[in-house]
Amino acid sequence: MSSDRTYHHGDLRRAVLTAALDVIRTEGPGALSLRDLARRAGVSHAAPAHHFKDRTGLLTAIAAEGYGLFADALADAPDLRERGVRYVRFAAGHPAHFQVMFQPELHRPDDPELLAAKARAAQALRAGVTGLPAEGRGDDPRLAGIAAWSLAHGYATLLLSGNLNDPLGDRNPEEVFRSLARLLFTTPESS
Known part of the structure; x- marks a missing residue:
């Protein structure tokens, strides 16, 4: 079973934005993936879509x-x-x-x-x-x-x-x- 962290995050929007900015800074915008950002933020792969819908x-x-x-x-x-x-x-x-x-x-x-x-x-x-x-x-x-x-x-x-x-x-x-x-x-x- 998944931990609560997979479903609850203090500020998921900010965490995903911060992770995305790190990826863009090092690899460029083409390297962005919501699934990868969810993994980096420690949330379910669908969680970022609640805030941003898509890439x-x-x-x-x-x-x-x-x-x-x-x-x-x-x-x-x-x-x-x-x-x-x-x-x-x-x-x-x-x-x-x-x-x-x-x-x-x-x-x-x-x-x-x-x-x-x-x-x-x-x-x-x-x-x-x-x-x-x-x-x-x-x-x-x-x-x-x-x-x-x-x-x-x-x-x-x-x-x-x-x-x-x-x-x-x-x-x-x-x-x-x-x-x-x-x-x-x-x-x-x-x-």
Whole structure:
């Protein structure tokens, strides 16, 4: 007979999310299996489905959580450059969330929790561009936003994949990002 632990868990949802983030961090999202996560959490193989329904539901929950954490990380950044630094810091500190968040084919695009978290994060990103003086954002603030996003996301992706190990050497990745952003965006502090 199974132990009570197979059927009762203090916080199964969190335990499965934590196990999933560990798998994604080490093996990628393709390695996720609800059955394996149930085993890792010490519950029946069907238990995770009560919280997430299926693998896509689990990945949607991870993306929603990630966007919420991301929005929190960007909040109150004093300028666009520091939003970019926080973007890079978030990616380095939450690599599994970061992987899932930016692969929309992995999650349900119409999930209300995901949509709300994405909207918060997008607003936090836009706030950095709207804070730029006119000469720093050009004629089209949307293009400035795309440029800033491309710089931060590209840099974060290269950093996570190890492609910047040699070019950066022992320099602080956040300080290097600040220098790159200074090259592309004029802010009141850099004038």
